[in-house]
Amino acid sequence: MDKLTMTETIVGVKLAKDLSWESMASDLGMSPVWLTSACLGMNSAPPDKAAAIAEYLGLGPDVAKALEAFPTKVWEQAVPTDPLIYRLYEIVGVYGDTLKEVIQEKFGDGIMSAIDFSMEVDKIEDPKGDRVLLTMNGKFLPYKSW
Known part of the structure; x- marks a missing residue:
């Protein structure tokens, strides 16, 4: 299968x-x-x-x-049309460079692992409208010099 x-x-x-x-x-x-x-x-x-x-x-x-079975992680390269997924793309588009700058300023030159990684999705009830809380927790992997 x-x-x-x-x-x-x-x-x-x-x-x-x-x-x-x-x-x-x-x-x-x-x-x-x-x-x-x-x-x-x-x-x-x-x-x-x-x-x-x-x-x-x-x-x-x-x-x-x-x-x-090990997956082949492939997804559409075009901007998605599903509004929720599109908004996540929008967040990365608008804040991606900012996140890169802030993370590398705090940790140095490297990346956040998506392998040694966890993510939680929580609901925060709010009288002005419920809120979505995404928490991503990935190990920092510094680039090596040789």
Whole structure:
């Protein structure tokens, strides 16, 4: 089974069982962001987590093997049209250079890892309108000189 078929299968079962990523992650003891990313085919799952996800959803070993497979991380190069995803692109477009400057001023010349990385999505209730809190936590990787 390939990653696309795996994702379609998982999402279909999730919808049929009226599950949420949050409830699945809570039941499985996993991060909702990581679980969602793995189920959407953008991360590989270790064998124990892949088996737990497949078993939880009532799916077979072919889904578990697909969850374990290393993904090819490719996405559309064009600006997305989905408003939420577009706004994230907009944030990087407007604040990307600023974030680079501030991070490198604090840490030196390097990057934030997207491998040694975690992310949380939280809801902050506010009378003026609920707020989205994205927390990204990545290890700083300095560039080396040789």
